Amino acid sequence: xxxxxxxxxxxxxxxxxxxxxxxxxxxxxxxxxxxxxxxxxxxxxxxxxxxxxxxxxxxxxxxxxxxxxxxxxxxxxxxxxxxxxxxxxxxxxxxxxxxxxxxxxxxxxxxxxxxxxxxxxxxxxxxxxxxxxxxxxxxxxxxxxxxxx
Amino acid sequence: xxxxxxxxxxxxxxxxxxxxxxxxxxxxxxxxxxxxxxxxxxxxxxxxxxxxxxxxxxxxxxxxxxxxxxxxxxxxxxxxxxxxxxxxxxxxxxxxxxxxxxxxxxxxxxxxxxxxxxxxxxxxxxxxxxxxxxxxxxxxxxxxxxxxx
DNA sequence: TATTGTTATACTCTATAACTATA
DNA sequence: TATAGTTATAGAGTATAACAATA
Numbered sequence: 001x002x003x004x005x006x007x008x009x010x011x012x013x014x015x016x017x018x019x020x021x022x023x024x025x026x027x028x029x030x031x032x033x034x035x036x037x038x039x040x041x042x043x044x045x046x047x048x049x050x051x052x053x054x055x056x057x058x059x060x061x062x063x064x065x066x067x068x069x070x071x072x073x074x075x076x077x078x079x080x081x082x083x084x085x086x087x088x089x090x091x092x093x094x095x096x097x098x099x100x101x102x103x104x105x106x107x108x109x110x111x112x113x114x115x116x117x118x119x120x121x122x123x124x125x126x127x128x129x130x131x132x133x134x135x136x137x138x139x140x141x142x143x144x145x146x147x148x149x
Numbered sequence: 150x151x152x153x154x155x156x157x158x159x160x161x162x163x164x165x166x167x168x169x170x171x172x173x174x175x176x177x178x179x180x181x182x183x184x185x186x187x188x189x190x191x192x193x194x195x196x197x198x199x200x201x202x203x204x205x206x207x208x209x210x211x212x213x214x215x216x217x218x219x220x221x222x223x224x225x226x227x228x229x230x231x232x233x234x235x236x237x238x239x240x241x242x243x244x245x246x247x248x249x250x251x252x253x254x255x256x257x258x259x260x261x262x263x264x265x266x267x268x269x270x271x272x273x274x275x276x277x278x279x280x281x282x283x284x285x286x287x288x289x290x291x292x293x294x295x296x297x298x
Numbered sequence: 299t300a301t302t303g304t305t306a307t308a309c310t311c312t313a314t315a316a317c318t319a320t321a
Numbered sequence: 322t323a324t325a326g327t328t329a330t331a332g333a334g335t336a337t338a339a340c341a342a343t344a
Contacts, residue, residue: 004276004277004280004296005276005279005280005283005294005296006257006276006294006295006296007260007261007264007272007273007275007276007279007296008256008257008258008260008261008296009257009292009293009294009295009296010275010276010279010280010283010294011163011167011260011263011264011275011279012167012171012256012260012291012292013279013283013288013290013291013292014160014163014164014167014279014282014283015163015164015167015168015171016288016291016292017282017283017286017288018160018161018163018164019164019168020206022161022164032333032334034333034334034335035333048302048303049302049303049304050301050302050303057169058334058335058336059335059336059337060302060303060304061303061304061305061306061335061336061337061338062334062335062336063303064303064304064305065333065334065335066333066334066335069332069333069334081302084301084302084343084344085302085342085343085344086301086302086303086341086342086343086344087301087302087303087343088302088303107157107161108155108157108158109157111156111157111160111161112156112157114160114282114286115156115160115282117281117282117285118278118281118282122278122281123156124156125274125278126156126159126160126275126278127153127154127155127156127159128153129267129271129274129275129278130154130156130159130160130162130163131153131154131159132266132267132271133163133166133263133264133266133267134154134159134162134163134166136266137166137263139162139165139166141162142161142162142165143158143161143162143165144158145154145155145158145159146155146158147153147154147155147156147157147158181310181311183310183311183312184310197325197326198325198326198327199324199325199326207311207312207313208312208313208314209325209326209327210312210313210314210315210326210327210328210329211311211312211313212326213326213327213328214310214311214312215310215311215312218309218310218311230325233320233321233324233325234319234320234321234325235318235319235320235321235324235325235326236320236324236325236326237325237326
């Protein structure tokens with residue numbers, strides 16, 4: 001039995017653990033974490049480049065490169081907007097949609113396994129507390145929920 | 150009031166939030182997240198390169214570069230081992246020690262602020278549940294605890 | 299003028315493969 | 322042979338600054 005961590009250290013270490021598990025799911029699907037994030041965001045709906053920059057917390061020029069590489073791999077495509085001739089909408093290709101779905105499922109399973117040792121009650125508490133924190137922080141939904149909840 | 154997330158989505162989104170807050174503390178101190186992690190690990194004790202690779206989950210060659218850049222910035226230094234002439238020990242310089250300390254404090258404060266909206270009881274539950282998960286997962290301590298608890 | 303997006307550039311981070319030196 | 326660490330190389334990711342095109 002190790003000592004009880006403070007909440008700050010607990011959050012940091014837990015987040016590194018989660019990122020590590022998420023990264024394993026990425027490797028399994030030959031995705032880098034930023035690419036996986038991109039696909040997961042686009043699963044919800046197509047986005048413009050500026051919108052992606054805001055959601056992913058990146059500079060516009062970084063999004064250009066990220067989308068370039070995903071497009072080169074056939075996972076997303078740029079579609080010209082008809083309303084605004086400056087703008088593009090980035091959307092998943094069928095291959096990207098499939099990959100995004102299987103990735104999301106695999107990541108969810110790995111994360112569930114990571115907390116499988118907790119009691120049912122503690123898992124519910126963890127989910128509830130996380131929801132509270134996220135709601136207060138107004139975080140963009142960068143990973144979809146698919147719980148029965 | 151948004152819906153209650155499932156535990157997998159809650160963990161992923163929470164971890165992105167925490168990484169983002171951690172990243173802000175990094176920027177404030179002109180550190181990249183991997184550099185900050187390196188300093189925080191070395192705060193505990195000097196380490197060999199192979200040991201660092203394991204703790205940070207990086208290849209040895211990646212650690213070489215990370216330590217190179219930190220050393221160039223005067224934050225760490227390589228000290229030849231006397232027991233094993235192949236080996237080096239990486240340790241914090243005084244400047245690195247100071248920076249590591251103020252970074253850790255700043256990050257802790259930001260994280261505490263992030264969960265300040267929770268009840269005292271929920272914060273304690275979150276810390277306890279995180280401890281349980283981390284203990285089960287055998288995670289290396291990449292961010293020190295300095296709570297009273 | 300403001301916004302959308304790209305290009306040019308530079309640096310950090312990371313892995314793989316091949317290497318040196320020591321154990 | 323195995324281990325500790327570095328070098329060479331290549332690619333992803335990121336930011337800043339400057340730019341083009343459209344609103």
